[in-house]
Amino acid sequence: MFGVAATQQRMQFPDLILTQTPAEFWVNGEIKAYPANCAVLYPPHQKIMYRACSDQYVNDWVRFLSDESYVLETALPLGTPIPLPDPGYCHQLFQLLATENFLSCDYRELSIDYLFRIMFNKLLEASQSAVNTLHYQDLLDLRKSINHNPGQEWSVTVMADCVHLSPGYLQSLYKTTFGISCMEDVIQSRIRLAKERLIHGQSRISDISELCGYRNVEHFSRQFRQMVGCTPRAYRKSVTSHS
Structure with missing residues (x-):
């Protein structure tokens, strides 16, 4: 079922806003300025706060009800403006949605559904291209921090807080942007540092394990073997024997 809801109905419906002028939105706990021509999808019950950046503010707005999977399971970022x-x-x-909503024809609901499907496809295309403009630099800075400090206590929650995104959205964006999950990147950075320390220097394996962010040597050795194909001790021995 799909339908456009009347404005007097309760806030149990998602809201979709398309700005035509610059505006400030409440995103991740703070007010941020966004240019004109952004779309924002708000789920039911989410706080909605926005205001004009200038004397004029114009937008397109609709509140709707849907049980369609492409709406309920959308990959669109919620509550975040998309250029x-x-x-x-x-x-x-x-405009077509507004027209169909006020018509009394047999195919009214079907036409509204088709229009919303097109709208959501366009928003998905926009959100994918917006990664580079909205979040790419933040993701790049996060990746640099991971590579430079792999021994830090990284978790998806910690990384999401660094870039002010939800954990689920961060994982999706990170994989799309870099072709690897954020936790896989952490593990690879840790193993890369471990290999460097095993090759260059005489540090104990337990010290290297701690340096790389592992709480116990067993976990470190098991993950190292999964990634490299041998234990840290065997790796050090094989490398030094050929030097």
């Missing part, structure tokens, strides 16, 4: 590469097209979709 639209083709705002005119999305504005036309809004």
Whole structure:
């Protein structure tokens, strides 16, 4: 089922906003300024706070009800503005939605569903291209921190806090951006540092384990073997024997 909800109905419906002028939005606990022509999808019951950046504010807005999977299971970031590469097209979709909502024809609900499917496809395309403009630098800085400090107590929650994203959204963006999950990147950085220390220097394996962020040597040795194919001790022996 899909339908556009009347404004007097309760806040149990998602909200979709398309800005036509610059605006400030409450995102991740703070007010941030965003340019014109952004889309924001708010789930039911989420706090909605936004205001104009100038004397004029214009937007397209709709509150709707849907049990369609492409809405309920969307990969769109919730509550975060997404820059639209083709705002005119999305504005036309809004106009068509408004027209269909006030018509009393046999295919009204089906037409609304089709229009919303097109809208969500366009928003997904926009969100994927927006990774580079909205979050790429933050993700790049996070990856640099991981590579430079692999021994830090990294977790998905810690990393998500660093870039002010939800843990689930961070994992999706990180994998899309770098082709590897954030925790896999942490593990690879730790093993890379361990190999360097095993090759260069005489540190004890327990000290190397601690340096690389492992709480116990057994876990370190097991993960090292999974990644390299041999234990840290065997790796050091094989490398030094050929030097």
